Each structure stands twice: as C-alpha cells, then as structure tokens.
Amino acid sequence: MTDATRDEICVVAVAECFRGDGERLCNPIGTIPMIGGRLARETFEPHLVMTDGFAMFAANAMPVGVPDAEAVIESWNPYPQMFSVLWNGKRHVMMGASQMDRFGNQNFACIGDWHKPKAQLLGFRGAPGNTINHTTSYFIPNHSPKLFVDHVDVVCGVGYDRAAELGPVASRFHEIRRVVTNLAVMDFDTPDHRMRLRTVHPGVTIDEVVEATGFELIVDDRVDESRTPTDDELRLIRQVLDPNDIRKSEVRG
Amino acid sequence: MIPDKRLTEEDVVAELRDGMTIGIGGWASRRKPMSLVRAILRSPLKDLTIVSYGGPDIGLLCAAGKVRKAVYGFVSLDTIPLEPHFRIARQSGTVEAMELDEGMLLLGLQAAAWRVPFLPTRAGLGTDILRVMPEIQTIRSPYAGPDGEHEELVAMPAIELDVALIHMNRADQAGNAQFLGPDLYMDDLMAMAADKTFLSTEKIVPTEELTAEGSFHTLRISRLMVTGVVEAPNGAHFTECPPDYGRDEAFQKEYAATASSPELWEAFKSTYLDVADEAEYQRVIGARS
Numbered sequence: 001m002t003d004a005t006r007d008e009i010c011v012v013a014v015a016e017c018f019r020g021d022g023e024r025l026c027n028p029i030g031t032i033p034m035i036g037g038r039l040a041r042e043t044f045e046p047h048l049v050m051t052d053g054f055a056m057f058a059a060n061a062m063p064v065g066v067p068d069a070e071a072v073i074e075s076w077n078p079y080p081q082m083f084s085v086l087w088n089g090k091r092h093v094m095m096g097a098s099q100m101d102r103f104g105n106q107n108f109a110c111i112g113d114w115h116k117p118k119a120q121l122l123g124f125r126g127a128p129g130n131t132i133n134h135t136t137s138y139f140i141p142n143h144s145p146k147l148f149v150d151h152v153d154v155v156c157g158v159g160y161d162r163a164a165e166l167g168p169v170a171s172r173f174h175e176i177r178r179v180v181t182n183l184a185v186m187d188f189d190t191p192d193h194r195m196r197l198r199t200v201h202p203g204v205t206i207d208e209v210v211e212a213t214g215f216e217l218i219v220d221d222r223v224d225e226s227r228t229p230t231d232d233e234l235r236l237i238r239q240v241l242d243p244n245d246i247r248k249s250e251v252r253g
Numbered sequence: 254m255i256p257d258k259r260l261t262e263e264d265v266v267a268e269l270r271d272g273m274t275i276g277i278g279g280w281a282s283r284r285k286p287m288s289l290v291r292a293i294l295r296s297p298l299k300d301l302t303i304v305s306y307g308g309p310d311i312g313l314l315c316a317a318g319k320v321r322k323a324v325y326g327f328v329s330l331d332t333i334p335l336e337p338h339f340r341i342a343r344q345s346g347t348v349e350a351m352e353l354d355e356g357m358l359l360l361g362l363q364a365a366a367w368r369v370p371f372l373p374t375r376a377g378l379g380t381d382i383l384r385v386m387p388e389i390q391t392i393r394s395p396y397a398g399p400d401g402e403h404e405e406l407v408a409m410p411a412i413e414l415d416v417a418l419i420h421m422n423r424a425d426q427a428g429n430a431q432f433l434g435p436d437l438y439m440d441d442l443m444a445m446a447a448d449k450t451f452l453s454t455e456k457i458v459p460t461e462e463l464t465a466e467g468s469f470h471t472l473r474i475s476r477l478m479v480t481g482v483v484e485a486p487n488g489a490h491f492t493e494c495p496p497d498y499g500r501d502e503a504f505q506k507e508y509a510a511t512a513s514s515p516e517l518w519e520a521f522k523s524t525y526l527d528v529a530d531e532a533e534y535q536r537v538i539g540a541r542s
Contacts, residue, residue, distance in 0.1 A: 055435035078436035079280065083356045087374070109352065110343070114385040120343040122334065123327045128354040129376030158379035166379050169402045173375075 004228050006182065007032060007251040009201045010139075011237055012229045013180045014094065015040035017137040021092055023047040025057075025085055028094035032250050033139045034064050035241045036180075037094070042236050051077065061236075065246040083129070089173055092135040095127060099152040102195045102215045104176040104188060106131070106138065106157030114154050127156035132163075135175045141251050143181035145214035160193030182251045184209045185226055186217070194218050199226040255427040255460060260481040262292035262531050265451045268481075269293070269416060272321070274302040276362070276412075276447055278419030278440035279492065281308040281329040282500055284432070286420035286453045288488035288531045293319060295526070304412055306358065306438060308492060309508065312338035316511075316518060317526075320348050324412060326355035330505055337512030351386060359439055361412035366445035371408040378407060417447035420489050421474060422497055423463060424454035428479025431463055431471045434495040444478035453485040455497050487535055504538070 004012075014036025018026050021040075026048040028037040034053070041048040042061050052058040055078045058071035077085065085091055098121055099107040106127060112118030130136055136157060140147060155162065163171035178198070179186040185198045196218040200209055202225055210217055229237065237247075266289075269275070279285040290310045293301075300321040305311055307328030314320045316338040328339040342348040353361070360372040373392060383389060392408040419440040424430035430452055432440070444450040452474065458465070463472060488494075491501035491508065511517040528534050 076435075079438055080359065080442075083359055087356065087376075109381075114352075114381065116346040117343055120335070120340045122329075123325065123352050124354050124380070124382060125327050126355050128378075128380040128382055129356040129374070132375045132378050154385070155379070155381040162379040166405075167402075169398060169400065169404050170375070170378055174379075 004234060005248075006201060006203070007247040008229050008234065008237055009226055010141075010180060010182060010251050011036045011039055011247060012233060013185050013199070013201070013226050014139060015043070016227070017094065017178045017180065018045050018048060018092060021045060021048060023049065025049045025091040027051065027091055028139070030094070030096060030139055030250065031064055032141070032247050033094040035237060035247055038062070038241050039233060039236055042240070043233060055079070061240055063240065063244075064242050065244055086126070086129060086133055089134045092137065092177070093126070093130045094137045094139055095130065095157065097138050097140055097147065097157070099147060099149050100138065100140070100179070101149060101152050101159060102217075103159035103161040103193060104157070104179070104195065105152050105155045105159030105162060107152035107154045109154045109156050111153055124156045128158070131158040131174060131176070132171070133173050135177050137177045138179045140179060140181045143183040143209070143212045145212060148213040148215060150215050160188055164193075183212060190218055196220065197223050199224045201226045202228060255425065255476065257426045258428050258476075258479065258482045259426050259457065260451070260483050262288055262483055262485070265289055265418075265481060265483060266292045266296045266298070268449065268451070269296070269298055271298060272300045273415040274304060274413070276414040276417040276443040277303060277305040277310045278417065278438060278443050279308065279310070279489070280306045280436065280438040281327070282331045282492045282505065283308070284420055284434060284438070284489050284494050285310050285492040286418040286488065287490055287492060288453050288485040289418045289451065289483065290314065291526065291531060291534060304362075304414060306355070307336065307339065309336065309505070312336040315339050315342035315348055317522075322349040322351065324351040324353070324358070326353050326358045330509060331500070332502060333505065333509050337509050341512055354382065357382070357407070357409045358412070359442065360409040362439055362442040362446045364409065364411035365413045366442050369411065371410050373406040374409055375406060377409075378405070383407070412446060414443065414447035415449070417443040417450040418453070419443060419450065419474070420453045420485070420494065422455050422494065423458050423466065424452060424474075424482050425460040425463060426457055426482060427460070428452060428474070428476040428482050429460060429463060429472060430454060430474035430479070431467055432473060433467050433471060433497070437473050441473050441478070444474060449480040450478050451481045451483065452479055453483040453488045455486055455488065455494065457482065457484045485531060487538070488531070490538060504541070
C-alpha cells in the first residue's frame, strides 16, 4: 500500500514486535502500541491475550479511544493478579521512555539527580519488574538525541549490559525485543547487545536516524525498510481499531 | 451480635498522630478515601509518611505541607499522568521519597500483612532502585537452582503501617466491606499491613444486604481487618468510585491547575478545603454543578 501514513507504518512495526509470541499477554501501553498489538492479534498472531486497558482480558478487537466500547470479557485480571502474571512471565510489555542508552537501559522516573530531580517524571512504575521478568519492547514517538543518550539519569528498565552483569541466572528472563520509534525500528541483535538499526520507515534515511540518536547506533549491512501495511491491515487500522484517528496525535507525517 | 464501629471523619483524625505512617488505598485517581484525606487536611497533623499507589491523596497532602516522606509506585491522576502538586514537592526537595517498582510496593505491604521482614523478588535487580535507596538490600537464596547456583534476589522490606485508610462501595457497621468496581487494588493488603484500619464507605448497609448488589466474591474486606467505619456518600470525590460514580474530571482539572501558582492553590484551599466538615464540602461541591 502506498498511501499508508507514518503512524500506520509505526502501528505495523509495533505489531511485528509480537510476532511469534503465541499465547501470552500482549500488553502494549499507549495508543499506537495498543493498536499495533490488537492488529497483530487480528492478523498473524491470533492467540495473543490482551486487556481492555483496565482490569479485564477482552477477546474482541476493541477500538482505542472509544469510552463505551464493548468488551468480550474472557478473564478478570485486576492489578494484584497482573503482578502475578508478570512475575509468572507469560507477558510481553511495550512501554515508553524518556531516556534510553545503547544497551537499552531505560528511564522515565525523573531527569537529574533522583534525590532532588530537575523534573519528576513517572517514577519507576513497573519497569524494573517488567524488564527482569519477561520480554519488553519500547515505543518512542519522538526519536531524538535528547532521548537516546549516552547515559540515562536513572535506570528504571534494565538494559543488556546490566543484565549481563547480573549473570545468566538472574537475567534468564530478560529480553528487550525491539525499540520502535517514529523514524525507525531498532533491536539488540549484535554480539554484545548494543542497539542496532533494523529498519528505517519509508521516507526516512539512515543518516537521519543516526543523527537523531545521541549515541553511536550500529548500522550494518542488514538495514532494510520498515514494511508497509497490507490492504487488510489498513482496513483494520482505519475502520476497526482506530476509527477516530487517535493514532495521528501520537505520530505525525 | 456484630460490633458497631461507626465513626465520623473527625473521630478517625483523632486517632492519628504527627509522624505516623499512613497507608492510603485505591490506585491513582480511583476509589481513594478522599473524605478522610480532607479531614487530615483540616487537622494540624504533620510529618506524616504516606504509603500509596498515589493520586490526589499524596498531591493534596504534599501541597498542604503534611508529608515528610512518600512511599509510592507512582503518583498520578490517570487522565493527567503526573500529579502536579507532587511534582512540585519532589522538585523542590520538600518531601523525602521511597520510589518503588509497583510490584515491590505490593510485596512490601504483603510482607507486613504476613508479619515477615521481607519478601524476595527479582524486581529491582539491575536498576537504580538499589543505588538510590541503599536501605533496600538483596539476599542470596539458601536453595541451589537446577544449575547449582544460589540466586541473588531483592529482599523487599515489609512496609508496616500505623494506620490504613480505604474507601469501599458498601460496608456494614462492623467493617465487613465490599468493592463493586473492577478492582480491589491493594486495599486488603493495606488493611492487614496496618495496626488500625479505618474504612469509609458510600453506604452502610445491614450485614444481610451485603450480597444484594454483588456476589460474595466482592466481600474482600472482613471486620477482622477493620477498626472503624465512616459512612461517606460521595466520599471518594473527585476520584472515581464505580459503579456509584465516575471521576469528576472537571474538578480534577481545576485542582491540577492550582499547581501553577500559590494564589490559585490558596483560592482552591479556601473554597473547598477550609470548610467546617465533609458535609459542608459536599454542599459546596453540589452547588458547583
């Protein structure tokens, strides 16, 4: 499809993060992540389990941003149960980040010294438990050198260098699958798990991504273009999963 | 015969002391015991340690200068991701923080509820939680794993509470209580982690009517955990308390905007908080719409 917009490229790139996950809790946080997860389930990964955004597992393709959208409830998963699920490990979360380094160490707690922050952000939230217990991916709608930095101010989500320091036993459930941004998709498929450019979105050059990244991004000969949505995927995105175009407020262009 | 534990908000505040550690139930801007928080705001209490999946409870108490230390997994208003008054308190360094992974907070409350000193978890390993809060230690497992290694885990310390405050949809006069919404959150753990638990409720009903609106599965707080019961209709305002009512988003916005200037906060405080009692607050709120 040629008329897909950048937000829709991002949705498909998010969906691709969950390929192969089978029957586990697909738990993307944010608008484009939620649409992407639901798109994966509606197409190539039909056994994924997903929430209604609150305390239920919903079996149907719910649209985002529709307050009274009907949920086909398949299970009850209030917060105390959610922590059991995540410690049990059958979960793949997609979170955001305010800072990330080349090994995928993630910060959204605060900027500056934690003891007296320049800017208090979300706090550690669920990042420490998520990253050490099951697969994590990230969605970052504002790829910039201020976000991808040499050193994060506070490590909330565990990156590959710190996981390696913990040793193979403590880090055996740690996996950062991918980082999807408004410009590109990155992964950690390198010998020492440094971040690597995997694909660039149509219309974006490799140089643009490298310039928007504040550390040295590994660019090898495998870099491809992010795939565009199929006709069926575009129909699902536009008519079923996000009929009100809420995704366009997260990524423009 | 079941005991009668009915109290007023003022009776509850009379049980509190400066410097206490107080757990507050609910989650972000959801089913918070706000009438009890407002009673604390009207009191001279100070130097409190507040333990909470934080929302406007922590924000209001910080803005009013009641908080020495906050223990939290986050402080959020849901539709406004960052609690603006809490943000000010953190950035100005007026409040000490114990900032936890959300699951670590659960385990700290669970440990206190079970009267054990800590519970082991993988959450926190490899992160800066252990760097910035060195009081949280790790422990080596006494048991060898399949590969013979003794795994190192975070020993999440028990978070013991002097008092827990929670808000439930229905309760009887003895403190058997019911949540009718989608999530109990950690209210049961809060109640068991505390020496004394005071619960507010939308409506006190006879015990035999407790299963009239929800099945026995919703009766998750028993009177074993409860010291006192306050009937507080609309008591969670402006947080949500489904199915009784949703969040008052307009009021929440007005509250959040007061973080932008001391004048706005003072005006908000004198209109809504410096009132005689909860009944007057409800009259003022009712007159808004």
